[in-house]
Amino acid sequence: MSKTEETEQHLNFPIILHKEGSTSFYIPDLDYYKMDISEYLPSKLPVFFNPTMEFRRDISILAIKTYKSKKLQKITFAEPLAATGAMGIRVANELEGITVYINDISKKAIALIEKSVDHNKLDNINISNGYANNFLIECAKKIKRFDIIDIDPFGTPVPFLNSALFSIRGDGLISCTATDMPPLVGIRNNIQACVRNYGSVPLKTEYSHEIALRILIGYIVREAAKYNHAAKILFSHSSNHYIQVFVKLIHGILLANQILTEIGYIGHCFKCGNRVSFKGYIPEISNKCINCGNKLKFAGPLWLGDYADKEFCQEMLKNLDDLELKTKNRIEKIIQLIINEDHEIITYHEIPKICKKENFIIPPFENIIKSLRQEKFSVNRTHFSQSAIRTNATREKITQIIKKLQPR
Ligand SMILES: C[S@@+](CC[C@H](N)C(=O)[O-])C[C@H]1O[C@@H](n2cnc3c(N)ncnc32)[C@H](O)[C@@H]1O
Ligand SMILES: [Zn+2]
DSSP: OOHHHHHHHHOOSOEEEEEETTEEEEEEOTGGGOSSSSOOOGGGSSSOOOGGGHHHHHHHHHHHHHHHTTOOSOEEEEESSOTTOHHHHHHHHHSSSEEEEEEESOHHHHHHHHHHHHHTTOSSEEEEESOHHHHHHHHHHHTOOEEEEEEOOSSOSHHHHHHHHHHEEEEEEEEEEEOOHHHHTTOTTOHHHHHHHHSOBOOOSTTHHHHHHHHHHHHHHHHHHHTTEEEEEEEEEEETTEEEEEEEEEEOHHHHHHHHTTEEEEEEOTTTOOEEEEESSSOOOOOBOTTTOOBOEEEEEEEOSOSSOHHHHHHHHHHHTTSOOTTHHHHHHHHHHHHHSOTTSOOOEEHHHHHHHHTOOOOOHHHHHHHHHHTTOOEEEETTEEEEEEESSOHHHHHHHHHHTSOO
């Protein structure tokens, strides 16, 4: 059977051409798989595709372009869990000087990818069909280690991270996406899954998404250290129902040791909303709230360092104009928020939660920010939530300020 015949044989389901960035590629016909007027499940399609993840792919194109701009030579990109190949095909089509390696376990996915590669007349893509971990390790052994690896599974990236770390070059870039939010944000009955997968205890709080991101980063940093790599965080974000981290690996035992000092714990007081952080693997922890004496609850071990490199963020902003991306405005907004956030201030405060507890009317955010700044506190909005602020003021202080801003 010729390759074309085999491709067509596996494509026994309705497909359509779809456009993202400046690339068209084939996906299952979403209308055909709708369960009611608007709903369909990406994971129930013959080949996984989630159009709302365009933002993740757009941000990835921008981060990869920014990383590539420092490299003169041709580099390689691997997508071990490719599904429609949307990410890899876009990298091959939209960015210069990158050879792409795409893999998926599903034969239907491979057939779809082949059709899209033919459609775009791309000659810089290698396609393979097999287990992601085998693909990464075999490629690293036979060809050479990759410069960039994108791990984007359905759920947790944990089963794929070790082979990615084995197959990445020193100085390489790993993008890691997690969609297993119930364990990571500490939803009841899911906590043990977080402990099993990430070796970390989550905590359901108003800033659970930040804890989730810090747990994932902490896990990547600890796993990378096993390979004597320091995982430098270039960019990360929490969007919709997933989190994504871009790390650059820097080889070196001393650096790996040093970066591990940013691992620690967050303690939260569920009585007064106060929170504290402790760096270290076995830090000296006081489990009493310094504000009200209540017993603290803890999350960790997790990452307490910066969750993005602000210089890298600035370079991403500069590169944004050169790209054709539908989500450009949203990307610009999120990067700007991340640049403005003081990452050393751990956790953020949900204003509606404070107001609900105290029976306050929610004042305009700008007034809260202005009042806190007048009292010399560091305060900014956060990309994690539109209704929260990140500040070094205590919960008590924020409450006092909001009280003063109540209409008389
Ligand atoms: C969430 S989808 C990937 C989405 C894709 N990255 C995108 O941007 O649209 C996960 C894919 O991983 C594939 N997969 C699951 N387990 C695998 C494994 N062990 N090895 C290789 N592929 C696997 C599935 O067939 C599915 O196509
Ligand atoms: Zn307290």
